[in-house]
Amino acid sequence: MPSTTADVTTYNSADFPAFAVTVDIAVLTIDDDQLSVVVVERGAEPFLGELALPGGFVRPEESVDTAARRELEEETSVGVAHLEQLSTYGEPNRDPRMRIVSVAYLAFIPYLRAVRAGTDAARAAIVPVAPLLADERSLAFDHVAILRDAVERARAKLEYTTLAAAFFSPAFTVAQLRRIYEIVWDQPLEPANFRRKVLGTPGFLVDTGEDNKPGPEGGKPARLYRAGSAPYLVPPIYRASSLSGNRVTPSA
Amino acid sequence: MPSTTADVTTYNSADFPAFAVTVDIAVLTIDDDQLSVVVVERGAEPFLGELALPGGFVRPEESVDTAARRELEEETSVGVAHLEQLSTYGEPNRDPRMRIVSVAYLAFIPYLRAVRAGTDAARAAIVPVAPLLADERSLAFDHVAILRDAVERARAKLEYTTLAAAFFSPAFTVAQLRRIYEIVWDQPLEPANFRRKVLGTPGFLVDTGEDNKPGPEGGKPARLYRAGSAPYLVPPIYRASSLSGNRVTPSA
């Protein structure tokens, strides 16, 4: 048993608690006009047959970030537009059998039939996040909590970054980009003001010089843009709920 | 040796790579008008005698968050005003002897003689961050990288949260709060505009009804406030460098 007074300044290399370290990835995309996530069906106990976020053990010779990228590529062969570390989950009983610390990641992949053949492709699926978040037991382990944090991070980051463009592969229209915001935030945005904001942010959108074709109901062809190099949106675009964090209580 | 194809869906409980998990905490405060951090002198190899961020092993029965709070209280007996998870560092060779994954935390403690007697108090000190960040080897392990991320997180969070108030214990004046911003951001702020902003944010500052005493050079006594309940500052206050992330390159 490891010393109970273990301290980074006094430990010996043979005297420390052993943990397993995994990565779990919340891969978000838009499918059928809904914010959705890649899930896999578990093939082993615990939670055999239930849904879980894709992930796996970090290997001894790879960095945690590398493990996340490797697992992601094993699940989705589509190019990942964005991958960032989300948070680390380390409650003692989050895995029923042993002590596992999981480093969770958030990824965005482009729209439209995003997950194709991969090692575990047969068990991978894209499902809407809303019903998963409504039931704490809809995913294995504490993956609903991870997904909730991932969705909130995504919502927050659309406010002050240009990441929404990561939901598209080659090019997109301003209306399609606005649709991403409306779906992720679940609120309508004024088309004219949204356009003024995103086109007025230098480096957010790059004009391709081409137009798309109007949909079956007609309409003017829209200009196609691709993602520019600017990472931030300043000032941000605010969702309606942004202010709700500020509750003024009478005496605190 | 663990299976090289270990997967969260197929592992056995006895077949996984063993890691050590530690927490490291960047405890920021303001000392002598400088952004400063709590460091400890290491009492064991590796990096014996060098400076490091306080931290230690996560124990088998405690959560990672709990470990962070425990280590923090062992180092600083002053109440911690804010503690949040920063990021997890998992490069294979960040510790020269074995595979250690470290979950780093960011803490704010109040101003003024913050670190007192604690388990390791004799070895704890508060030092300015600037010289530490200037030399990649000024701290043990990858702690300079952790500190750099912590400082950047702190700078960013002052923009859109009310966290600066966490640098004060009981009450403070608007000018003292502004000084925090000026020190952390290393840039002057317009006093009148800053006051309008912070007092105009409902729930940021709560009027105590009392004034402080003017300093030795005189001046009007300033009203004392304490931290309110509002967590966010919307719209944010921007530092001058906020826009510099947007570089518009000709073709991307």
Place this chain on the structure above:
DNA sequence: AAAATAGTGTCTATAAGACAATATTCT
């Protein structure tokens, strides 16, 4: 009185919200 710091008021510039009006495609 002079210096120092706190606090108020005001003018201007920027950007968002609301929404009307025009443009270009489809059936």
Place this chain on the structure above:
DNA sequence: AGAATATTGTCTTATAGACACTATTTT
């Protein structure tokens, strides 16, 4: 033509930047 979508323009409102001015303390 009429419907649908894209795009432009304009008026109003909110807020930050700049900075002058007033208020209250100390030496």
